[in-house]
Amino acid sequence: MDRNVKPVQSAELPVMPNSVARVVRLLDDGENYDTIYKAIVDSDMVDGITDKRCFDKQTLKSLMYSMSRSMLRSVLLKTLGPDLYDQGFYSKANWENVLGDKGPGAYVVFITVRERKGKFLCVRELKELIRILNQYARAIDAIEEQATREYEYGASQFGDDDRAAMLLAMEVDDVLRGKNSQHNLRSPRFDNFEPRFRSGAGDRTPGRDQGVPRSDNVRSLVKMLEKRCLEGVDEEVYQLQSPLLVGNARDIDTRAASHLPRNSMSNSPKIWALLISCLMVMKVNIRVQYATMFRAWVDEAQINDAEILGTAVAGSLLSVDGCNAKQPGTRSLGGVSEIVFGDSHRHVSVECKWYTKNLNQTRVTLPLSAEAIELEAREKEVLDNAAEMLQAEKEYKDALAMLAAANGEFDKALEEANDNVNEAEEFIATLASESLPED
Numbered sequence: 001m002d003r004n005v006k007p008v009q010s011a012e013l014p015v016m017p018n019s020v021a022r023v024v025r026l027l028d029d030g031e032n033y034d035t036i037y038k039a040i041v042d043s044d045m046v047d048g049i050t051d052k053r054c055f056d057k058q059t060l061k062s063l064m065y066s067m068s069r070s071m072l073r074s075v076l077l078k079t080l081g082p083d084l085y086d087q088g089f090y091s092k093a094n095w096e097n098v099l100g101d102k103g104p105g106a107y108v109v110f111i112t113v114r115e116r117k118g119k120f121l122c123v124r125e126l127k128e129l130i131r132i133l134n135q136y137a138r139a140i141d142a143i144e145e146q147a148t149r150e151y152e153y154g155a156s157q158f159g160d161d162d163r164a165a166m167l168l169a170m171e172v173d174d175v176l177r178g179k180n181s182q183h184n185l186r187s188p189r190f191d192n193f194e195p196r197f198r199s200g201a202g203d204r205t206p207g208r209d210q211g212v213p214r215s216d217n218v219r220s221l222v223k224m225l226e227k228r229c230l231e232g233v234d235e236e237v238y239q240l241q242s243p244l245l246v247g248n249a250r251d252i253d254t255r256a257a258s259h260l261p262r263n264s265m266s267n268s269p270k271i272w273a274l275l276i277s278c279l280m281v282m283k284v285n286i287r288v289q290y291a292t293m294f295r296a297w298v299d300e301a302q303i304n305d306a307e308i309l310g311t312a313v314a315g316s317l318l319s320v321d322g323c324n325a326k327q328p329g330t331r332s333l334g335g336v337s338e339i340v341f342g343d344s345h346r347h348v349s350v351e352c353k354w355y356t357k358n359l360n361q362t363r364v365t366l367p368l369s370a371e372a373i374e375l376e377a378r379e380k381e382v383l384d385n386a387a388e389m390l391q392a393e394k395e396y397k398d399a400l401a402m403l404a405a406a407n408g409e410f411d412k413a414l415e416e417a418n419d420n421v422n423e424a425e426e427f428i429a430t431l432a433s434e435s436l437p438e439d
Contacts, residue, residue, distance in 0.1 A: 001070040001071070001073055001074045001079075001083045001094050001097065002079070002082065002083065003028070003073075005077060005079060005082075005240065007020065007021035007024040007025065007076075007077060008021070009230070010233075011123075011230065011233035011234055011237040011239070012119075012237060012238070012239055012240045012241075013077065013079075013239070013240055013241060014227070014228040014229075014230050014233075014239060014241065015078060015227065015228060015241050015315075015321045016077075017044070017045075017315070019039075019043035019044050019045050020045065020076050020077075020315065022039060022043070023036060023039050023040055023043070023045075023076055024073060024076050024077060026039055027069060027072060027073055027076070028073075032358075032361045032362045033061075033064050033065050033358045033359075033361070033362050034061070034362045036064070036072075037060075037061050037064045040312060040313065041055040041312075045312050045313070045315065046312045048311075048312075048317040048319050048320050049308060049311070049312060049327070049328070050327050054305065054308055054329065055308075055312075057305065059298060059301070059302050059305050060305050060308065060309045063294045063296075063302070063305060063306055063309050064309065064358075065355055065358040065359045065362070066099065066294055066295065066348045066352070066355045066358075067099075067293060067294060068097040068098070068352070068354040069354065069358070070094065070097040071097050071098055071099075071291075071293075072313070074094075075108060075244075075293065075310075075313050075314050076313060076314075077240075077241070078110075078240075078241040078242065078244060078314070078315070078321070079240045079241060080108065080110040080242065080244070080289075080291060081110055081111070081112040081118035081119060081120060081240065081241075081242050081289075082117060082118035082119060082240050083118070084098070084110075084118070084289065084291055085112045085117065085118030085287070085289070086118070090117070091118075097354070098291050098292060099292040099293075099294070099295050099347070099348065099352060100292060100295070100347055100351075101252040101253040101256065101290075101291075101292045102251075102252070102253055102343075103251065103252065103295055103296075103340055103343060103344045103347065104248075104249065104250045104251065104252070104295065104296040104300075104303050104333075104336050104340060104341070104344060105248065105249075105252055105292060105293070105294045105295040105296045105303060105306050105344070106246060106247065106248040106252075106292075106293045106294045106296075106303070106306035106307045106309070106310040107246070107247055107248070107249070107252045107255075107256045107290050107291065107292050107293055107310075108244050108245070108246050108290065108291055108293050108310060108314055108316070109244065109245040109246075109247070109256065109259045109272070109288060109289070109290040110242040110243075110244055110245075110288070110289060110290070110291075111242045111243065111275075111276075111279070111286055111287070111288055112242065112286070112287050112289065113238070113284055113285060113286055113287070114285040114286070114287055115285070116238050118240075119238035119239060119240055120238065120239045120240070120241060120242045121238065121239060121284070122235055122236050122237055122238050122239065123228070123229050123230070123233060123234075123235035123236075123237070124235040124236060125282070125284065126225055126228055126229055127229060127235075128282060129225060129278055129279065129282065130222055130225050130226060130229075132168065132172065132278045132281065132282070133218055133221060133222050133225070133274075133278060134219075134222060135164070135165040135168045135169065136165070136168070136169045136172055136195065136197070136215075136218055136274070136278070137215040137218040137219050137222070138161070138162065138165040138215075139162070139165040139166040139168070139169035139193075139195055140169075140195045140198040140213070140214055140215035140218065141213060141215050142158060142162040142165065142166060143166075143193060143194070143195060143198075144198075144213065144214055144215070146158070146191075158190055163190060166188070166190055166193055167185065167188055168281075169193075169195050170183040170185060170188060170193065171185065171281055172196075172197075172274070172277045172278055172281050173195065173196040173197070173277070175277045175280045175281055176261060176263070176264050176265055176273070176276070176277055176280070177264055178264075196270075197218070197270045197271070197273060197274040197277075198214040198215060198218070198270075199212075199214045199215075199216060199217050199270070200214075217270070217271050217318065217325050218271070218274065220318050220319065220325070221271055221274070221275065221318060221323070224243065224318060224320075224321060224322070224323075225243075227321070228241075243275065243321070243322055243323050244314045244315070244316045244321075244322045244323065245259060245269065245272045245316060245322060245323045245324060246293070246307060246310040246311045246314050246316040246322070246324055246328065247259070247307065248303050248304060248306055248307035248310075248328075248329075248331055249303070249331075250300075250303065250333055250334075250335065250336045250340075252290075252292055252295075256290040257290075259272060259288065259290065260288045260289075260290075261276050261280065261286075261288055265277075269323065269324070269325060269326070270325075271318060271323050271325050272323045275323060276288065293306065293310040293313075293314075294306035294309065294310060295344040295347060295348055296341065296344060297341050297342075297344035297345035297347075297348055297349075298341065299341065300333045300334065300336055303331070303333050303336075304328070304329035304330070304331060304333070305329065307328040307329050307331070308328045308329040310328070311324055311328040
Protein backbone atom coordinates (compact mmCIF):
# COMPACT_ATOMS: atom_id res chain seq x y z
CA MET A 1 0.00 0.00 0.00
CA ASP A 2 1.68 3.05 -1.39
CA ARG A 3 3.26 5.26 1.31
CA ASN A 4 4.17 7.73 -1.42
CA VAL A 5 0.51 8.79 -1.66
CA LYS A 6 0.31 11.71 0.75
CA PRO A 7 -2.88 12.93 2.47
CA VAL A 8 -3.16 16.10 0.40
CA GLN A 9 -6.22 17.06 -1.67
CA SER A 10 -5.56 16.89 -5.42
CA ALA A 11 -7.13 15.83 -8.72
CA GLU A 12 -6.31 12.22 -7.81
CA LEU A 13 -7.35 12.58 -4.16
CA PRO A 14 -10.37 14.93 -4.23
CA VAL A 15 -11.76 13.69 -0.88
CA MET A 16 -9.33 14.63 1.88
CA PRO A 17 -10.91 16.08 5.07
CA ASN A 18 -8.47 17.65 7.51
CA SER A 19 -9.39 15.13 10.21
CA VAL A 20 -8.55 12.19 7.95
CA ALA A 21 -5.28 13.78 6.84
CA ARG A 22 -4.32 14.23 10.51
CA VAL A 23 -4.99 10.56 11.34
CA VAL A 24 -2.96 9.41 8.33
CA ARG A 25 -0.03 11.56 9.48
CA LEU A 26 -0.27 10.04 12.97
CA LEU A 27 -0.21 6.61 11.37
CA ASP A 28 2.82 7.47 9.24
CA ASP A 29 4.60 8.85 12.32
CA GLY A 30 4.24 5.48 14.03
CA GLU A 31 1.80 6.53 16.74
CA ASN A 32 0.19 3.69 18.71
CA TYR A 33 -3.38 2.62 17.97
CA ASP A 34 -4.84 4.09 21.16
CA THR A 35 -3.64 7.54 20.08
CA ILE A 36 -4.99 6.95 16.56
CA TYR A 37 -8.32 5.67 17.87
CA LYS A 38 -8.71 8.71 20.12
CA ALA A 39 -7.92 11.03 17.20
CA ILE A 40 -10.69 9.36 15.19
CA VAL A 41 -13.42 9.40 17.84
CA ASP A 42 -12.59 12.96 18.93
CA SER A 43 -12.90 14.28 15.37
CA ASP A 44 -15.70 14.96 12.89
CA MET A 45 -15.10 11.48 11.44
CA VAL A 46 -17.79 10.18 13.81
CA ASP A 47 -20.23 13.07 13.37
CA GLY A 48 -22.55 11.02 11.17
CA ILE A 49 -22.92 8.24 13.75
CA THR A 50 -26.12 8.81 15.74
CA ASP A 51 -25.14 7.05 18.98
CA LYS A 52 -21.56 8.09 19.74
CA ARG A 53 -21.57 6.33 23.13
CA CYS A 54 -20.60 3.14 21.31
CA PHE A 55 -17.09 4.52 20.79
CA ASP A 56 -16.48 4.27 24.54
CA LYS A 57 -16.71 0.47 24.30
CA GLN A 58 -13.45 -1.46 24.59
CA THR A 59 -14.63 -3.86 21.88
CA LEU A 60 -14.37 -1.13 19.24
CA LYS A 61 -10.84 -0.24 20.32
CA SER A 62 -9.87 -3.93 20.24
CA LEU A 63 -11.25 -4.14 16.72
CA MET A 64 -8.97 -1.28 15.71
CA TYR A 65 -5.93 -3.30 16.81
CA SER A 66 -6.97 -6.08 14.41
CA MET A 67 -6.62 -3.93 11.28
CA SER A 68 -3.11 -3.74 9.85
CA ARG A 69 -1.53 -0.30 9.60
CA SER A 70 -1.31 -0.66 5.81
CA MET A 71 -5.01 -1.54 5.50
CA LEU A 72 -6.01 1.28 7.84
CA ARG A 73 -4.08 3.79 5.73
CA SER A 74 -5.69 2.52 2.55
CA VAL A 75 -9.21 2.75 4.01
CA LEU A 76 -8.63 6.23 5.41
CA LEU A 77 -7.33 7.50 2.06
CA LYS A 78 -10.00 5.52 0.16
CA THR A 79 -7.27 4.16 -2.13
CA LEU A 80 -8.38 0.52 -1.88
CA GLY A 81 -8.66 0.31 -5.66
CA PRO A 82 -5.02 1.06 -6.53
CA ASP A 83 -3.83 -0.87 -3.47
CA LEU A 84 -5.87 -4.08 -3.96
CA TYR A 85 -7.08 -4.22 -7.57
CA ASP A 86 -4.97 -7.24 -8.61
CA GLN A 87 -5.00 -9.91 -5.92
CA GLY A 88 -3.10 -12.41 -8.03
CA PHE A 89 -0.12 -10.31 -9.13
CA TYR A 90 0.43 -6.55 -8.67
CA SER A 91 -1.44 -6.30 -5.35
CA LYS A 92 -0.62 -9.77 -4.03
CA ALA A 93 1.70 -8.50 -1.28
CA ASN A 94 -0.86 -5.91 -0.17
CA TRP A 95 -3.54 -8.57 0.30
CA GLU A 96 -1.31 -10.16 2.94
CA ASN A 97 -2.24 -7.16 5.12
CA VAL A 98 -5.99 -7.91 4.85
CA LEU A 99 -7.96 -10.20 7.16
CA GLY A 100 -9.61 -13.31 5.70
CA ASP A 101 -13.30 -13.24 4.77
CA LYS A 102 -14.41 -16.67 6.01
CA GLY A 103 -16.26 -15.61 9.13
CA PRO A 104 -18.26 -12.85 10.87
CA GLY A 105 -17.32 -9.17 10.83
CA ALA A 106 -17.34 -6.05 8.66
CA TYR A 107 -16.19 -5.48 5.09
CA VAL A 108 -15.73 -2.62 2.62
CA VAL A 109 -16.74 -2.63 -1.04
CA PHE A 110 -15.07 -0.47 -3.70
CA ILE A 111 -15.14 0.14 -7.46
CA THR A 112 -12.33 0.23 -9.98
CA VAL A 113 -12.27 0.65 -13.74
CA ARG A 114 -10.49 -2.08 -15.66
CA GLU A 115 -7.25 -1.18 -17.45
CA ARG A 116 -6.71 1.76 -15.07
CA LYS A 117 -4.66 -0.07 -12.41
CA GLY A 118 -7.33 0.29 -9.76
CA LYS A 119 -8.31 3.89 -10.40
CA PHE A 120 -11.88 5.25 -10.57
CA LEU A 121 -13.45 7.90 -12.80
CA CYS A 122 -12.21 11.28 -13.96
CA VAL A 123 -14.17 14.52 -13.44
CA ARG A 124 -15.54 14.45 -16.99
CA GLU A 125 -17.02 10.99 -16.38
CA LEU A 126 -18.29 12.00 -12.95
CA LYS A 127 -20.22 14.87 -14.51
CA GLU A 128 -21.94 12.44 -16.88
CA LEU A 129 -22.73 10.13 -13.97
CA ILE A 130 -24.21 13.07 -12.06
CA ARG A 131 -26.34 14.01 -15.09
CA ILE A 132 -27.82 10.50 -15.21
CA LEU A 133 -28.51 10.51 -11.46
CA ASN A 134 -30.22 13.89 -11.67
CA GLN A 135 -32.42 12.52 -14.43
CA TYR A 136 -33.22 9.51 -12.27
CA ALA A 137 -34.19 11.79 -9.37
CA ARG A 138 -36.40 13.81 -11.73
CA ALA A 139 -38.14 10.60 -12.83
CA ILE A 140 -38.87 9.71 -9.19
CA ASP A 141 -40.25 13.18 -8.51
CA ALA A 142 -42.48 13.01 -11.59
CA ILE A 143 -43.95 9.68 -10.48
CA GLU A 144 -44.45 10.90 -6.93
CA GLU A 145 -46.14 14.08 -8.15
CA GLN A 146 -48.49 12.03 -10.28
CA ALA A 147 -49.44 9.96 -7.24
CA THR A 148 -50.48 13.08 -5.34
CA ARG A 149 -52.80 14.37 -8.06
CA GLU A 150 -56.39 13.61 -7.18
CA TYR A 151 -58.17 13.88 -10.51
CA GLU A 152 -55.51 13.44 -13.20
CA TYR A 153 -54.52 9.99 -14.34
CA GLY A 154 -52.43 8.38 -17.04
CA ALA A 155 -49.20 9.28 -18.79
CA SER A 156 -50.64 12.30 -20.61
CA GLN A 157 -49.77 14.58 -17.69
CA PHE A 158 -46.01 14.02 -18.12
CA GLY A 159 -44.09 16.63 -20.12
CA ASP A 160 -41.36 15.79 -22.62
CA ASP A 161 -38.57 16.39 -20.10
CA ASP A 162 -40.22 14.10 -17.55
CA ARG A 163 -40.70 11.41 -20.18
CA ALA A 164 -37.04 11.64 -21.20
CA ALA A 165 -35.97 11.33 -17.57
CA MET A 166 -38.27 8.35 -17.01
CA LEU A 167 -37.05 6.62 -20.16
CA LEU A 168 -33.45 6.92 -18.94
CA ALA A 169 -34.51 5.72 -15.48
CA MET A 170 -36.09 2.63 -17.06
CA GLU A 171 -32.81 1.90 -18.83
CA VAL A 172 -30.95 2.22 -15.52
CA ASP A 173 -33.44 -0.08 -13.79
CA ASP A 174 -33.14 -2.71 -16.52
CA VAL A 175 -29.37 -2.99 -16.79
CA LEU A 176 -29.14 -5.59 -14.00
CA ARG A 177 -32.42 -7.35 -14.78
CA GLY A 178 -33.16 -10.38 -16.89
CA LYS A 179 -34.83 -9.75 -20.26
CA ASN A 180 -38.21 -10.98 -19.05
CA SER A 181 -38.28 -8.29 -16.36
CA GLN A 182 -37.19 -5.36 -18.50
CA HIS A 183 -39.30 -2.45 -19.72
CA ASN A 184 -40.33 -2.07 -23.34
CA LEU A 185 -38.26 1.02 -24.11
CA ARG A 186 -39.71 1.27 -27.63
CA SER A 187 -43.21 1.61 -26.26
CA PRO A 188 -42.81 2.54 -22.58
CA ARG A 189 -45.67 2.62 -20.06
CA PHE A 190 -45.01 5.79 -18.09
CA ASP A 191 -48.26 5.69 -16.11
CA ASN A 192 -47.33 2.58 -14.11
CA PHE A 193 -43.55 3.05 -13.92
CA GLU A 194 -42.07 2.46 -10.47
CA PRO A 195 -38.40 3.51 -10.23
CA ARG A 196 -36.53 0.62 -8.72
CA PHE A 197 -34.11 2.64 -6.61
CA ARG A 198 -36.37 5.28 -5.05
CA SER A 199 -36.44 5.33 -1.27
CA GLY A 200 -39.15 3.13 0.16
CA ALA A 201 -42.17 4.48 1.99
CA GLY A 202 -40.88 2.76 5.12
CA ASP A 203 -37.32 4.05 4.79
CA ARG A 204 -35.74 4.22 8.25
CA THR A 205 -32.99 6.67 7.33
CA PRO A 206 -32.60 9.06 10.31
CA GLY A 207 -34.37 12.36 9.70
CA ARG A 208 -36.61 10.93 6.99
CA ASP A 209 -40.33 11.65 7.38
CA GLN A 210 -43.38 11.90 5.20
CA GLY A 211 -42.31 15.33 3.97
CA VAL A 212 -38.98 14.08 2.54
CA PRO A 213 -39.13 13.24 -1.17
CA ARG A 214 -38.38 9.67 -2.18
CA SER A 215 -35.65 11.00 -4.45
CA ASP A 216 -33.78 12.40 -1.43
CA ASN A 217 -31.12 9.67 -1.23
CA VAL A 218 -30.44 9.95 -4.97
CA ARG A 219 -29.91 13.69 -4.63
CA SER A 220 -27.66 13.07 -1.62
CA LEU A 221 -25.61 10.73 -3.80
CA VAL A 222 -25.32 13.53 -6.36
CA LYS A 223 -24.07 15.94 -3.69
CA MET A 224 -21.49 13.39 -2.54
CA LEU A 225 -20.19 12.94 -6.10
CA GLU A 226 -20.17 16.68 -6.78
CA LYS A 227 -17.63 17.10 -3.97
CA ARG A 228 -15.26 15.02 -6.09
CA CYS A 229 -15.45 17.50 -8.98
CA LEU A 230 -12.85 20.01 -7.84
CA GLU A 231 -12.59 23.29 -9.68
CA GLY A 232 -9.50 24.02 -11.75
CA VAL A 233 -8.23 20.44 -12.01
CA ASP A 234 -7.53 18.42 -15.15
CA GLU A 235 -10.88 16.72 -15.84
CA GLU A 236 -9.18 13.77 -17.55
CA VAL A 237 -7.16 12.70 -14.49
CA TYR A 238 -8.43 9.41 -13.05
CA GLN A 239 -9.12 9.51 -9.32
CA LEU A 240 -7.46 7.09 -6.89
CA GLN A 241 -10.52 7.15 -4.63
CA SER A 242 -13.71 5.16 -5.10
CA PRO A 243 -16.93 5.72 -3.14
CA LEU A 244 -17.05 3.04 -0.44
CA LEU A 245 -19.79 0.85 1.00
CA VAL A 246 -19.35 -0.76 4.42
CA GLY A 247 -21.41 -3.71 5.61
CA ASN A 248 -21.37 -6.51 8.16
CA ALA A 249 -22.48 -10.13 8.27
CA ARG A 250 -22.25 -13.41 10.12
CA ASP A 251 -20.35 -14.65 7.05
CA ILE A 252 -18.50 -11.91 5.18
CA ASP A 253 -17.79 -13.89 2.03
CA THR A 254 -21.46 -14.76 1.43
CA ARG A 255 -22.95 -11.35 2.21
CA ALA A 256 -20.34 -9.15 0.51
CA ALA A 257 -20.80 -11.03 -2.77
CA SER A 258 -24.37 -9.65 -2.97
CA HIS A 259 -22.92 -6.19 -3.68
CA LEU A 260 -21.17 -7.34 -6.85
CA PRO A 261 -22.94 -6.90 -10.23
CA ARG A 262 -23.28 -10.64 -10.84
CA ASN A 263 -27.08 -10.60 -10.60
CA SER A 264 -29.93 -8.16 -9.99
CA MET A 265 -28.30 -6.87 -6.74
CA SER A 266 -31.74 -6.94 -5.11
CA ASN A 267 -30.11 -7.66 -1.73
CA SER A 268 -27.74 -4.71 -1.95
CA PRO A 269 -28.51 -1.16 -0.68
CA LYS A 270 -30.46 0.77 -3.30
CA ILE A 271 -27.98 3.63 -3.56
CA TRP A 272 -25.07 1.25 -4.19
CA ALA A 273 -27.01 -0.75 -6.79
CA LEU A 274 -28.10 2.51 -8.45
CA LEU A 275 -24.50 3.73 -8.66
CA ILE A 276 -23.39 0.44 -10.24
CA SER A 277 -26.34 0.48 -12.67
CA CYS A 278 -25.59 4.03 -13.83
CA LEU A 279 -21.95 3.17 -14.45
CA MET A 280 -23.03 0.17 -16.50
CA VAL A 281 -25.41 2.35 -18.55
CA MET A 282 -22.41 4.62 -19.19
CA LYS A 283 -20.58 1.54 -20.54
CA VAL A 284 -17.78 1.98 -18.02
CA ASN A 285 -15.92 -1.32 -17.66
CA ILE A 286 -16.08 -1.51 -13.89
CA ARG A 287 -14.89 -4.12 -11.45
CA VAL A 288 -16.41 -4.29 -7.95
CA GLN A 289 -14.37 -5.84 -5.15
CA TYR A 290 -14.54 -6.16 -1.38
CA ALA A 291 -12.06 -6.60 1.46
CA THR A 292 -12.49 -7.52 5.11
CA MET A 293 -12.08 -4.65 7.56
CA PHE A 294 -12.65 -6.42 10.88
CA ARG A 295 -13.39 -9.96 12.03
CA ALA A 296 -15.63 -10.40 15.09
CA TRP A 297 -14.33 -12.92 17.61
CA VAL A 298 -16.17 -12.13 20.87
CA ASP A 299 -19.93 -12.23 20.27
CA GLU A 300 -22.68 -11.14 17.89
CA ALA A 301 -22.74 -7.60 19.28
CA GLN A 302 -19.16 -7.18 18.07
CA ILE A 303 -20.32 -7.80 14.48
CA ASN A 304 -22.40 -4.62 14.68
CA ASP A 305 -19.56 -2.81 16.48
CA ALA A 306 -17.32 -3.71 13.55
CA GLU A 307 -19.70 -2.04 11.10
CA ILE A 308 -19.91 1.11 13.21
CA LEU A 309 -16.14 1.48 13.44
CA GLY A 310 -15.68 0.57 9.77
CA THR A 311 -18.21 3.18 8.67
CA ALA A 312 -16.47 5.91 10.66
CA VAL A 313 -12.97 4.99 9.45
CA ALA A 314 -14.05 4.69 5.81
CA GLY A 315 -16.25 7.80 5.85
CA SER A 316 -18.81 5.67 4.04
CA LEU A 317 -22.04 7.36 5.13
CA LEU A 318 -23.91 8.99 2.25
CA SER A 319 -23.85 12.25 4.16
CA VAL A 320 -20.04 12.05 4.30
CA ASP A 321 -18.26 10.51 1.30
CA GLY A 322 -19.74 7.05 0.73
CA CYS A 323 -22.83 5.03 -0.15
CA ASN A 324 -24.23 3.93 3.23
CA ALA A 325 -27.63 5.62 3.57
CA LYS A 326 -28.59 3.94 6.85
CA GLN A 327 -26.98 4.00 10.26
CA PRO A 328 -24.47 1.20 10.89
CA GLY A 329 -24.74 -1.40 13.62
CA THR A 330 -28.46 -2.07 13.32
CA ARG A 331 -28.44 -5.52 11.69
CA SER A 332 -30.30 -8.31 13.49
CA LEU A 333 -27.88 -11.20 13.79
CA GLY A 334 -28.02 -14.68 15.17
CA GLY A 335 -26.95 -18.25 14.68
CA VAL A 336 -23.18 -17.71 15.00
CA SER A 337 -21.60 -20.52 17.00
CA GLU A 338 -18.74 -20.24 19.47
CA ILE A 339 -16.66 -22.39 17.14
CA VAL A 340 -16.94 -19.68 14.47
CA PHE A 341 -15.93 -16.95 16.92
CA GLY A 342 -13.07 -19.16 18.09
CA ASP A 343 -11.87 -19.56 14.49
CA SER A 344 -11.98 -15.76 14.08
CA HIS A 345 -10.01 -15.27 17.28
CA ARG A 346 -7.29 -17.67 16.13
CA HIS A 347 -7.19 -16.00 12.72
CA VAL A 348 -6.80 -12.53 14.21
CA SER A 349 -4.48 -13.28 17.12
CA VAL A 350 -2.34 -16.07 15.65
CA GLU A 351 -2.42 -15.97 11.85
CA CYS A 352 -2.34 -12.16 11.56
CA LYS A 353 0.83 -10.99 13.29
CA TRP A 354 -0.05 -7.30 13.26
CA TYR A 355 -2.80 -7.68 15.91
CA THR A 356 -0.35 -8.67 18.63
CA LYS A 357 2.15 -6.09 17.40
CA ASN A 358 -0.44 -3.28 17.48
CA LEU A 359 -1.62 -4.38 20.92
CA ASN A 360 1.87 -4.66 22.38
CA GLN A 361 2.87 -1.28 20.99
CA THR A 362 -0.01 0.30 22.90
CA ARG A 363 0.76 -1.65 26.09
CA VAL A 364 4.29 -0.26 26.12
CA THR A 365 2.95 3.29 26.37
CA LEU A 366 -0.45 2.86 28.02
CA PRO A 367 -1.66 0.55 30.84
CA LEU A 368 -4.63 -1.71 30.12
CA SER A 369 -7.95 -0.49 31.48
CA ALA A 370 -10.17 -2.67 33.64
CA GLU A 371 -12.57 -3.02 30.69
CA ALA A 372 -9.73 -4.16 28.44
CA ILE A 373 -8.66 -6.78 31.00
CA GLU A 374 -12.26 -8.01 31.23
CA LEU A 375 -12.51 -8.19 27.43
CA GLU A 376 -9.31 -10.24 27.24
CA ALA A 377 -10.80 -12.66 29.80
CA ARG A 378 -13.96 -12.96 27.67
CA GLU A 379 -11.87 -13.56 24.55
CA LYS A 380 -9.95 -16.32 26.34
CA GLU A 381 -13.23 -17.88 27.48
CA VAL A 382 -14.55 -17.85 23.88
CA LEU A 383 -11.36 -19.47 22.65
CA ASP A 384 -11.38 -22.10 25.42
CA ASN A 385 -15.05 -22.94 24.80
CA ALA A 386 -14.42 -23.20 21.07
CA ALA A 387 -11.43 -25.47 21.72
CA GLU A 388 -13.58 -27.73 23.94
CA MET A 389 -16.28 -27.91 21.27
CA LEU A 390 -13.71 -28.70 18.61
CA GLN A 391 -12.24 -31.46 20.82
CA ALA A 392 -15.73 -32.88 21.41
CA GLU A 393 -16.38 -32.78 17.67
CA LYS A 394 -13.08 -34.57 17.01
CA GLU A 395 -13.90 -37.26 19.58
CA TYR A 396 -17.34 -37.71 18.03
CA LYS A 397 -15.84 -38.09 14.55
CA ASP A 398 -13.24 -40.55 15.91
CA ALA A 399 -16.03 -42.60 17.52
CA LEU A 400 -17.93 -42.63 14.23
CA ALA A 401 -14.79 -43.79 12.45
CA MET A 402 -14.26 -46.59 15.01
CA LEU A 403 -17.89 -47.62 14.66
CA ALA A 404 -17.58 -47.66 10.89
CA ALA A 405 -14.42 -49.77 11.17
CA ALA A 406 -16.14 -52.16 13.57
CA ASN A 407 -19.13 -52.43 11.25
CA GLY A 408 -16.75 -53.17 8.40
CA GLU A 409 -15.05 -55.96 10.36
CA PHE A 410 -18.44 -57.36 11.39
CA ASP A 411 -19.65 -57.34 7.78
CA LYS A 412 -16.45 -59.09 6.70
CA ALA A 413 -16.79 -61.74 9.43
CA LEU A 414 -20.45 -62.26 8.54
CA GLU A 415 -19.54 -62.68 4.87
CA GLU A 416 -16.85 -65.24 5.79
CA ALA A 417 -19.33 -67.10 8.01
CA ASN A 418 -21.87 -67.21 5.19
CA ASP A 419 -19.18 -68.55 2.86
CA ASN A 420 -18.32 -71.27 5.40
CA VAL A 421 -22.00 -72.19 5.74
CA ASN A 422 -22.36 -72.43 1.97
CA GLU A 423 -19.24 -74.63 1.72
CA ALA A 424 -20.55 -76.88 4.49
CA GLU A 425 -23.92 -77.26 2.81
CA GLU A 426 -22.24 -78.13 -0.48
CA PHE A 427 -20.03 -80.72 1.27
CA ILE A 428 -23.03 -82.32 3.02
CA ALA A 429 -24.92 -82.48 -0.27
CA THR A 430 -21.96 -84.16 -1.92
CA LEU A 431 -21.70 -86.78 0.86
CA ALA A 432 -25.40 -87.45 0.69
CA SER A 433 -25.32 -88.04 -3.07
CA GLU A 434 -22.35 -90.42 -2.75
CA SER A 435 -24.04 -92.53 -0.03
CA LEU A 436 -27.28 -93.10 -1.92
CA PRO A 437 -27.86 -96.86 -2.87
CA GLU A 438 -27.62 -97.82 -6.54
CA ASP A 439 -30.88 -98.82 -8.33
